[in-house]
Amino acid sequence: MGLLSSVREERTERKAEKKIRKGEEKAIKYRAKAQAKASTAAERKLRKKDLRTEQKFHKRAQKQERKTIKADAKAQQKVAAAEAKTVAEQSKAAAEAAFFTTTKMKRYLAVGRLAAPIVVPIAYRAAVAARAQLTEFQAQRAGVPASVLTQFGGPSAALRARIATSRDSAQKVAATESTAEGRAFVDAMTGRLDNLLVAADAADTMPPAQRKSAQRAIDNELTAIDNDLLARLNVHPA
Known part of the structure; x- marks a missing residue:
């Protein structure tokens, strides 16, 4: 075991x-x-x-x-x-140095004294003509007569001229209206034109960028008023 x-x-x-x-x-x-x-x-x-x-x-x-x-x-x-600016300044200085020499200045003054009696009247007439052409151009752009535009001044002169012509149109509409509704329409148009004139005066005191925006709004409102007046006279521009 x-x-x-x-x-x-x-x-x-x-x-x-x-x-x-x-x-x-x-x-x-x-x-x-x-x-x-x-x-x-x-x-x-x-x-x-x-x-x-x-x-x-x-x-x-x-x-x-x-x-x-x-x-x-x-x-x-x-x-x-910087190089371009330097070159431009050097060129300008060289041109001024070549143009404004003592001899040339004396010569220019002498010629200017001799030509003044002839040149000044001609320049004045040219300036007047240029001013008239500019006024005519501005009047055409504003859609008003030049004689009306010359009555106003300031940056918003063209708008004031348009307000004046629109007011004349409103008076013409008033002459053709005999109903209370027609007189109320003329009063409404006149009130709107009064407000736009105040707005144009205010726009002249604004900064340039803000003034342009305000003048654009006034111009659009004047266009709407002119269309309403023409429609009242049964004139419908195409």
């Missing part, structure tokens, strides 16, 4: 040792596999991080390059503008 028991114990120990070795081998394989997997993941993560870093520096370098190119172009433009 002792011998059989000893054999069984040895067999049991061998089986136990075999199981232990298999367990250790399995653990070693699992650990190696896990380490390999972790190493691969870490490498991928590291490569991904390196790639992001590389892209970041590349974008930063491109941005800096664009900024440098833009700054260089701007500096070159400034240099070119």
Whole structure:
């Protein structure tokens, strides 16, 4: 019995040792596999991080390059503008130096004194004619007679002239109206024209940009009033 028991114990120990070795081998394989997997993941993560870093520096370098190119172009433009300004100033100074010499000035003054009795009247008549042509042109643009336009001054002179002619048209409409409704229409038109005249006076005191906007609004209102008056007279412009 002792011998059989000893054999069984040895067999049991061998089986136990075999199981232990298999367990250790399995653990070693699992650990190696896990380490390999972790190493691969870490490498991928590291490569991904390196790639992001590389892209970041590349974008930063491109941005800096664009900024440098833009700054260089701007500096070159400034240099070119400064050179052009210097050349223009030098040319102007040279022209003035060549034109306004002492001898030439004396000669010009002498000729001017001799020609003044003839030139001044001619220049005056030319100025008057030019002024008349300008007034006629402005009157045509405003759609009013030149004689009416010359009665008004200031930046809104043309608008005041238009208001005056529209008021004359309203009076003509009043002469043809005998009904209460017709008189009320004329009164309404006259009131609107009075308001526009006040607006034109106010526009003259405004800054240029604001004045243009106000004058444009007054002009549109005058056009509407003129159309209403013409319609009242049974005149319908095409």
